[in-house]
Amino acid sequence: MSAFIELKDVSFAYELDETQRVPVLRHFNLSVEKGDFVAVLGHNGCGKSTVAKLCNAIEVPQSGTVLVNGMDTKEEENLLEIRRTVDMVFQNPDNQIVATIVEDDVAFGPENLGVEPQEIRRRVDQALKDVGMYDLRFSEPHKLSGGQKQRVAIAGIIAMQPACIVLDEPTAMLDPRGRKDVMKTVRMLNRDFGITVIYITHYMDEAAEANRVVVMHKGDILLDGTPRDVFQQDDVLKKAGLDVPQATELSLQLRRAGAPLSGKILTIDELSLQLEALLPRSAGRVES
């Protein structure tokens, strides 16, 4: 079986003019299975957004192939279908707001797809509720705060219900609850609707919630595996300018100091459970 999204031996450079080019990817390979939830990590400028843009034909490779559900992104006639299949939330929400009223902006995608008006209404309301922007549905997008714009952009994609979504740092401007809400929504879209998710982020604990983590470094893939396995490699990640979730970091430090902690710890809850065995019960317990 071939993968849902496939980058095969892709080389890509931004061509500024006749003489100047910025090479980003060289013989790059990545395949994403249908229904997977893949987080992409990597230092600033390593090529994450470039990979995202290759996935929905905003950019095409100079050599190698990108296939979306079997469709070559280089073929002009595939373009419309590819854009319907893979939808994207960009890094800067200002770039993707199209309408002058929030709810029209969210409705724009499904309208373009020719979805029934009633169904559009339902999807738009639901999507705005999912991101906590329903109360501001009649506002003008350009007058919203940075984080609010980001939420509108995410609602737009939820309303589209494409087969695959690519989110490029969707939570960079959000408050803690906003970040949790986005993660929850993305997990729901992935689990309940089988939507394939490619999730670019600089937050290690968001990546920890994916099924698979791809770590990029200078246009290459440095690590690729489950979050549990990838985040055990704290030295490799730190050398690449990245980090591991705080719970993982603390567990690794304690283990290196000889503490008997078992398993590959990712979350605060898991760590808390393990620490119970470490802390002295009698001396350390609060008398109630």
Add this chain to the structure above:
Amino acid sequence: MNDTPILRTENLTYIYQKGTSSEVAALQDVSVEIRQGELVGVIGHTGSGKSTLIEHFNALKKGTAGRVLLDGNDIWADKSKIRAVRFRVGVCFQYPEYQLFEETVAKDIAFGPRNMGLPQDEIDRRVKEALTNVGLSEDYAEKSPFDLSGGEKRRVAIAGIMAMEPQVLVLDEPCAGLDPRGRATVLQMIADYRQKTGCTVLLVTHSMEEVAAIADRILVMNQSRVAFFDTVDNVFAHAEELQTMGLDIPQMTQLMLSLREKGYDVPVNLYTVQQVYDTIFARWKGGVHGAQ
């Protein structure tokens, strides 16, 4: 020591689209005092009014009601002094790299000092120093800002504000979009700069971990009002209220709270991995050897 707060707001209120049917109250009755030399972290849900508040500090916005005082003087009392206020309170806005526009990094950093009417040799000195402050070598001076990475652009933008040598440095989410090393570097750079100059710093952020690690006091905005303005320990003692406001407590604090709920007598005012490591390590070793 001078007791007059360097910055003060008195019942500051700001309403967008005043007088129309779509008024938005972005600030309501905000009264805060920022002390000389402190580092204040500003947190609050998206749309709580953080950026709007900051724009009042260097007179980009004028309150619908209330006052802003710099060193005890109403900044709007004498309109001819507004420019001077902008030099004394340097604001680095969200995603400042989009505002870089000169052909070279050096020219971009020199923009502020040149506006201040400083002599050329002083401008040159400041550009050099600002580059050092943000950890960029002199090789960067003649590069085009457009050829830099996102993290480098961010540093150039911050250097441009530092070159004005403001008494108050205000940064709106300076680490948003940076990779973990970039975040750590920028935070360290801000801490070092403050250490070196003794200037007052206001830092807006959505990271509870960051604010806990770096701030002296935290200003919490909620629905256009001040919810708390207190020490790190006192603010993060309000876990439930913060969560209701769309905020949170740092992850390490969450860990300590969960241990406490299980009945362990551990402190909860810990914020960094290192702090928690030290505490757990001591208790574990203490427990093993039966001490304590």
